[in-house]
Amino acid sequence: MAEGPIPDSNALRQQVDEAFACADYARAHALLTQLWQLRPDASTAAYLVGRFEKLRGHIALAPCRLAILRSFTVEPAIGLLRAMAFAAGIDLEVHLGDFNTYFQEMLDAASTLYAFRPDVVILAVQACDIVPDLWTGFADLDAAGVQAAKDRTAATYRQIIETFRSRCPAHIILHSLQIPSAPALGVLDATAEHGQSAAFRQINDELAHLARAHKNVYLFDYDRLIARRGEAAWSDPRKWLTARLPIAAGELVHLARAWMRFLHPITGKVCKALVVDLDNTLWGGVIGEDGLEGIKLDEAYPGAAFQAVQRTMLDLYRRGIILAICSKNNPAEALEAIAQHRGMLLRPEHFAAVRINWNDKATNLREIAGELNIGIDSLAFMDDNPVERTWVREQLPEVTVLELPADPMGFAPALRDSPVFERLAISEEDRERGRMYAEQRQRAELQATAGSLEDFYRSLQMSVEIALVTPATLARTAQLTQKTNQFNLTTKRYTEQQIAELSAAPGGRVYNVRVADRFGDNGLVGVVITRQVNEDCEVDTFLLSCRVIGRTVETAILAIVAQEAAKAGAKTLGGWFVPSKKNAPAKDFYRQHALTSTREKDGATWWQLPLPAAALVCPAWIDLRMSPGETK
């Protein structure tokens, strides 16, 4: 398909003015973003910042207060950074420290840094400024001198971070130190035991260690950025000597981009799912015309470009990004290629939602978001066809549409360069997410084919394991109370500390629920907290992740909770239903299980039933186990 005419930047600016004139701010935002993609340079940045200042209040922007403490000139990068942030929906307010005052600013509680109340601090300090003796004076140092310089530097960073952290919870981004490209020992440096490069690498290892040891501290590999760009292109020695600016004019935008890779996940401007096209995106050629043998997908050129895309997608999948397909094709042919083609690195089990049909892509994307139960603004879309990209951009401006070059060899790099897939921490749950969504899709397909609901439950072969909370499950238990909204009877949010206290309280019990079925293990997906006072057992919290609701698991759990309470001598089991904006799915839970409502208070309803409750039993299709755990 032919590309539409590419609007030039003057035409776009004119359209921006028109959008402002008729107060169409969403369109102005979209046009400004487009303008930035077209010409990401300093004058466009200045223009964007000026226009976005006027959009403030008219469009949703996430505010973020960024302090940059530095040892060199970064001012010319700030305009670029603010423009990029605006385009990404982030309203950045920047505080710049004076040259080389980072130490004082961090240590002095009365400094302008603390008065600024930053959300994020970037510590942009250069190797030649913080350890000049290792940088230019290396040849004069003996082994002990090198060690002393390394120790002193690591100690400086440790003191800065620990002091700052004790006063302020802001995120901290540390620049790694540049490793000298022309070391004092010449070629021998790489081999030498106490070489100059090794000394800087060891300091960088210390910084990584420091980042791991503190919450919300991250190491930005500045040295690798310079290596990627090429040191000769990156550096401008004359500007360094005259303006303390070590970076060449054309490279500043890459520094700002690298910072944005942290600011995206910090401000939540990330995507949860990547939706991809198939023909000429996931493989070369058109499956409907070229057939299984004709499409290009292997280790050789040009099929390798598409394997590179798939390999990058696998990296994202393991990072917790959900993958989905949106393609105009005959489903049978396309699915056969995904399942059978020898060159495919991705298989059907990697995809959580699949729309292969002839509907328009905006409609399909809306459906995919619905099926995955995530917002449309959580979707990223990748398609080689510029017409489809334009269509989606116009129909669904909330979707992040990846801009791709014409040459497929550039697809994987474009995907890797997108900041919306960056994460600052990856949990066990993130790593398992893709698999769980794909299993959910298979369950839904089974439900569509199974006859009665009971047949469906039976075919799932569910097993439910209930156990008391342990130190190892405290974090996940607290997280579930904080994140579960739908099937949550009281929506009480607890910290790990509070969960531990509830568990240790007299008569208190905190139950963990794990659910597995023939498609896989859902992991720890439910929490029940009860408190027994004399002969009355109160359900303080009863929640279940939306992954497993509607499968009678909740009946099994309530049955065992009632049984355990009766065993402990309780004569009644009762609990509040506290309505929230989102917990309608749990509204009739107690009524459906033969509890009766006896009183109301502030919109909440108290339900109870006498124990032992013979009618409350675990459904026959669930294999239920109560782990003994520690007895209290």
Added chain:
Amino acid sequence: MDETIATQVRQIAADLFQVPLDKVTPASSPETLEAWDSVGHLNLVLALESQLGISLAPEDIEKMKTIADVIALVQERSK
């Protein structure tokens, strides 16, 4: 005078100093454009270098007293 270069320089200055294009004339200088301070001067140099593909020496940078100076310099360096 090369009109294309003159317009490009004026447009870059207008963007960076956040004024309409017609407010940037050959006579414009740090005295007439409020945002043309020392940081603005550095930003202007960097924008000229990266957007027009030229390289400016410290000696050049000192000579940029008015927009006319800048246009003449860019023309010289673009040859």
